[in-house]
Each structure stands twice: as C-alpha cells, then as structure tokens.
Amino acid sequence: MMILRPIQQNDYAALLKIAHESGHGFTSLPLNEELLQKKIDHSVSSFAKQTSQPGDEGYLFVLEDTETGEVVGTSAIEAAVGLDDAFYHYHLSKVIHSSRTLDVYKAVDILTLCNDYTGATELCTLFLKDGYRKNCNGKLLSKARFMFIKQHEQRFAQTVIAEMRGVSDENGSSPFWQWLEEHFFSMDFPTADYLTGIGQKVFIAELMPKYPIYVNLLSKDAQAVIGKVHDNTRPAIELLKNEGFTFNGYVDIFDAGPTVEAKVDNIATIRNAKDFKVEIGEASGDTMVLLANGKLEDYRATVAALSFDERASSLILSQQIADALQLQSGDTVSATPV
Ligand SMILES: NC(=[NH2+])NCCC[C@H](N)C(=O)O
Numbered sequence: 001m002m003i004l005r006p007i008q009q010n011d012y013a014a015l016l017k018i019a020h021e022s023g024h025g026f027t028s029l030p031l032n033e034e035l036l037q038k039k040i041d042h043s044v045s046s047f048a049k050q051t052s053q054p055g056d057e058g059y060l061f062v063l064e065d066t067e068t069g070e071v072v073g074t075s076a077i078e079a080a081v082g083l084d085d086a087f088y089h090y091h092l093s094k095v096i097h098s099s100r101t102l103d104v105y106k107a108v109d110i111l112t113l114c115n116d117y118t119g120a121t122e123l124c125t126l127f128l129k130d131g132y133r134k135n136c137n138g139k140l141l142s143k144a145r146f147m148f149i150k151q152h153e154q155r156f157a158q159t160v161i162a163e164m165r166g167v168s169d170e171n172g173s174s175p176f177w178q179w180l181e182e183h184f185f186s187m188d189f190p191t192a193d194y195l196t197g198i199g200q201k202v203f204i205a206e207l208m209p210k211y212p213i214y215v216n217l218l219s220k221d222a223q224a225v226i227g228k229v230h231d232n233t234r235p236a237i238e239l240l241k242n243e244g245f246t247f248n249g250y251v252d253i254f255d256a257g258p259t260v261e262a263k264v265d266n267i268a269t270i271r272n273a274k275d276f277k278v279e280i281g282e283a284s285g286d287t288m289v290l291l292a293n294g295k296l297e298d299y300r301a302t303v304a305a306l307s308f309d310e311r312a313s314s315l316i317l318s319q320q321i322a323d324a325l326q327l328q329s330g331d332t333v334s335a336t337p338v
Helices: 009-022 033-048 137-151 175-185 189-197 202-207 220-224 231-242 268-272 319-324
Strands: 002-006 058-065 070-078 089-099 104-114 121-128 159-163 246-251 258-263 274-280 287-292 301-306 314-317 332-337
Touching: 002 033, 002 137, 009 033, 009 058, 009 070, 009 121, 033 058, 058 137, 070 137, 121 137, 137 231, 137 268, 137 287, 137 301, 137 332, 175 189, 175 220, 189 202, 231 258, 274 319, 301 314, 301 319, 314 319, 314 332
Parallel strands: 121 159, 274 314
Antiparallel strands: 002 058, 002 301, 058 070, 070 121, 089 104, 089 246, 159 258, 246 258, 274 332, 287 301, 287 332
C-alpha cells in the first residue's frame, strides 16, 4: 500500500536520494546536505507548532511504499511565501502603442518584476520516483495536500499557488535564462537555481533587471518559452488545472515557467471531500478514493479501491487501510473519489 505521511528525521537518507534523482530545475530540493537536514527539522517543527495563521511553516510529506518501507516521493506546502525575504515573479501584461494620426496600432507584451504573491500558500516539491509514476501515486502526492489544507484551513492563506518548472534541456540550459545570463547575470541556470534553492536570494535584487522588459526585444527562443512548462511537468499542471487552478500571467523570473493559482474554496478536492464515519469490514469496490485522517503530526492519506456512496454517512474500510490511516471504527475519515 502507498501511504502519505509527514517526513520524519529518519527519512534523511531517502530525501538525499530524491534530491539526487530530481536533478536541476527542481529548485526546492537542492543537493545540499545541511539544507536538506534543515528542511526536515523545519517540517517537523511546523507540524508540531500550534498556530492559527499562516507563517513561515513548511510541511513536507513523503510517500511510502508500506511493503518495502521505501520512500518513493515527496510533496510539500509552504504556508505563506515571501514573509521573511522577497518572493519574485514576472507579470505578463500588455501595453498599447498606437497613433491614430499615423494609423499605427501595436499591442506589446511586457514583463514586470513584482512581489504580488507575497503571503500566498505555495504547493511545491512534488517528486515521484521513476518506477512509481503509475496508478494513483502522483494524484495521492498532490491531492493529499488539499485534504490537509481543508482540515487545517487556519494554517493556510486564501490564495494557493504552484510554480511550475519551465522549459530547460537535460544539461540544465533554459532559453529564457540564457537571455538573462547574457545580459545581466553571467552565471549558468543551475547555479542561479541552486542559490535560490538554498535561500541565497539577495543576488536577485542586485542583478535582476528591475524595469519592465518588452517581450518582443527578447531572443526568439526566450519568447517561445514564456508561460510554457517542462515536458515532465505536464501531468502536474493538468492535475492542478482540473482542480480549478488558473494561469493569470505570472511566470518564473528565471525560466519563465507558469505559476498557477486558485482560491482555497474553489479547489475541487477541498469542495468535494466529505467526512464519513469509519466502519471496519470487507472493503471492496472499484471507485478509487482519496482518504485522509484529520490529524496533524500523525496525518496519513492514501488511495484505495472502495465501494463509495457520497450520500452515505459511513464508509467501510479494511482493517489494513484503517490501520495505515491510524483510524478506528467510529472515527472520522475525509474522502473523495480521485
Ligand atoms: N526557478 C527559480 N529558481 N526561480 C527563482 C525563484 C523564484 C521564486 N518565486 C522566489 O522568489 O523565490
């Protein structure tokens, strides 16, 4: 069975392996042992913290294959971004250059550096190991975060965003970054990405072009990737769009990948999930159902094939599933078909 749970101290070796596997362009898991250990510490203390408003908490989940005990994926939620250092985006908007007397009309796109998502909740760090990109594993990793947000709403902001990985090749070179590198930065994309991943972001304020950029003055290759995702990221953005996330013109400042956004109350899983009373029994059926307990430090989520009736007040789980979710007969479980 695949079970999602908060990361623990003894997951360090597994997290390091995932940081190796995820490679460049995966900003939030940089290959830096001290930082990875800090991420675990920070997550453990975030789950333990009593709080009624979003702050600098970071909740890091892992997906465990209970048969082997192996950790095969990660996903995370930052409660609120940009509260202790600036959080940047480029916003894509339009200006009209027109002259009635000369009969010229041109609509031009511009990119403006901004901090508009300051305070938003961010979904991040979604990674699933190669052999496990099947069944409902990706959905579980991603959607279990919405169940968690629903159950602990006061810990999160009203606006939820996700920065999608932009276009780059297997050597880590990004057409958008190339243009920036040539004119402003003189360092390669993996280096710049790594520095932001370890929290050294001062160089952004120092070196990033701060005036709006006319898109038609960028290289053709750079223009072509604005708002486009990396091939590997396609399933992730599709999933978020199906949850109700939309692209509102905000792109990453380095690779121009899109950021998508939703209000908590409009997220499909959050709207559709319902609470049921747990009954233990013979659980069989063919609806794949996302299940989560309502706990904090002992949060558990999984996907199981069940017979599911949305109007019922109780849901039959096998003993094995109930145990994995740390639930007993009579407890409450949140559920929604995936
Ligand atoms: N792909 C990147 N590393 N982009 C730079 C980080 C951008 C992010 N929004 C921040 O301000 O932290």
